[in-house]
Amino acid sequence: xxxxxxxxxxxxxxxxxxxxxxxxxxxxxxxxxxxxxxxxxxxxxxxxxxxxxxxxxxxxxxxxxxxxxxxxxxxxxxxxxxxxxxxxxxxxxxxxxxxxxxxxxxxxxxxxxxxxxxxxxxxxxxxxxxxxxxxxxxxxxxxxxxxxxxxxxxxxxxxxxxxxxxxxxxxxxxxxxxxxxxxxxxxxxxxxxxxxxxxxxxxxxxxxxxxxxxxxxxxxxxxxxxxxxxxxxxxxxxxxxxxxx
Amino acid sequence: xxxxxxxxxxxxxxxxxxxxxxxxxxxxxxxxxxxxxxxxxxxxxxxxxxxxxxxxxxxxxxxxxxxxxxxxxxxxxxxxxxxxxxxxxxxxxxxxxxxxxxxxxxxxxxxxxxxxxxxxxxxxxxxxxxxxxxxxxxxxx
Numbered sequence: 340x341x342x343x344x345x346x347x348x349x350x351x352x353x354x355x356x357x358x359x360x361x362x363x364x365x366x367x368x369x370x371x372x373x374x375x376x377x378x379x380x381x382x383x384x385x386x387x388x389x390x391x392x393x394x395x396x397x398x399x400x401x402x403x404x405x406x407x408x409x410x411x412x413x414x415x416x417x418x419x420x421x422x423x424x425x426x427x428x429x430x431x432x433x434x435x436x437x438x439x440x441x442x443x444x445x446x447x448x449x450x451x452x453x454x455x456x457x458x459x460x461x462x463x464x465x466x467x468x469x470x471x472x473x474x475x476x477x478x479x480x481x482x483x484x485x486x487x488x489x490x491x492x493x494x495x496x497x498x499x500x501x502x503x504x505x506x507x508x509x510x511x512x513x514x515x516x517x518x519x520x521x522x523x524x525x526x527x528x529x530x531x532x533x534x535x536x537x538x539x540x541x542x543x544x545x546x547x548x549x550x551x552x553x554x555x556x557x558x559x560x561x562x563x564x565x566x567x568x569x570x571x572x573x574x575x576x577x578x579x580x581x582x583x584x
Numbered sequence: 585x586x587x588x589x590x591x592x593x594x595x596x597x598x599x600x601x602x603x604x605x606x607x608x609x610x611x612x613x614x615x616x617x618x619x620x621x622x623x624x625x626x627x628x629x630x631x632x633x634x635x636x637x638x639x640x641x642x643x644x645x646x647x648x649x650x651x652x653x654x655x656x657x658x659x660x661x662x663x664x665x666x667x668x669x670x671x672x673x674x675x676x677x678x679x680x681x682x683x684x685x686x687x688x689x690x691x692x693x694x695x696x697x698x699x700x701x702x703x704x705x706x707x708x709x710x711x712x713x714x715x716x717x718x719x720x721x722x723x724x725x
Contacts, residue, residue, distance in 0.1 A: 361594070390695065399624075427617065
């Protein structure tokens, strides 16, 4: 390793060299990601607080059990695991693009950037389907003794506990905040994915135009890579908090 | 290796190794995710079963939290290359995030005490109020 070549007693903090051995841009990207991590943490912790304060909360296994083109088949966790694997895989193609960038291999970077963009777009498409399914999936719910038809929105939640009504089990209104947190947090994450895809497309175009070859390094690919991995990292926690627990 | 420091401020370029490590991490993440899904489906089956065991469900949920932290570790250390950076930089990223430890404990604790307050009318009712739904299938664990 190169550490051996650094003379003993090197003054790291007296200017001229990066004490962290990273460029300014990368340090700032990391610090931005820390602040973004705090934002997401605050969202998820507030969700946790509300959930801990509620006597009843919808079970994700019963809420997220649909799959496109499968009708009313009961497939708990199937679709969201597909989304998770799509995002993990696009994270791998991103890190491979960074790797090709280290080797100054423009063709390789282009190939893996395209795959990453496709992965991001596929994830967004899945999320659009899931939102549509939630927002248009009307269910019978017993409100003040009358049966109404509700979908899951930020103001309505038909996923409450079931009670007996005229001889059959029917749902009652669940915690309203469920929709607010679900759409708010997955929406905020989805917006990050969307902006990540846009940034990836910009970097892909700049790669094709040969800008990074002229510059002599592919550090921009590394920086957007950090952002993209962060999006994947957040999804890991959103997946845990909304779908698994 | 062909890569040079990209700025005069950079003293040395860490080796990130080949793609082997990346694929190994990918399979690791995949396997951990599959285990998590298995636990999720186990919880589903526990709820479907005749006598849901709340402690077992809680144990599985805790296990999923630990597995998620392991996944986060691998994503940050390998995919984001934080593991290859200098220790001083790793610490300046990780130490601020330690604030979250108390943030999580304090707020979940608060949520729990809020529920107690609501159910006992601010502590004036000694017996626990059982939500009518708690006995129904698919109720909160």
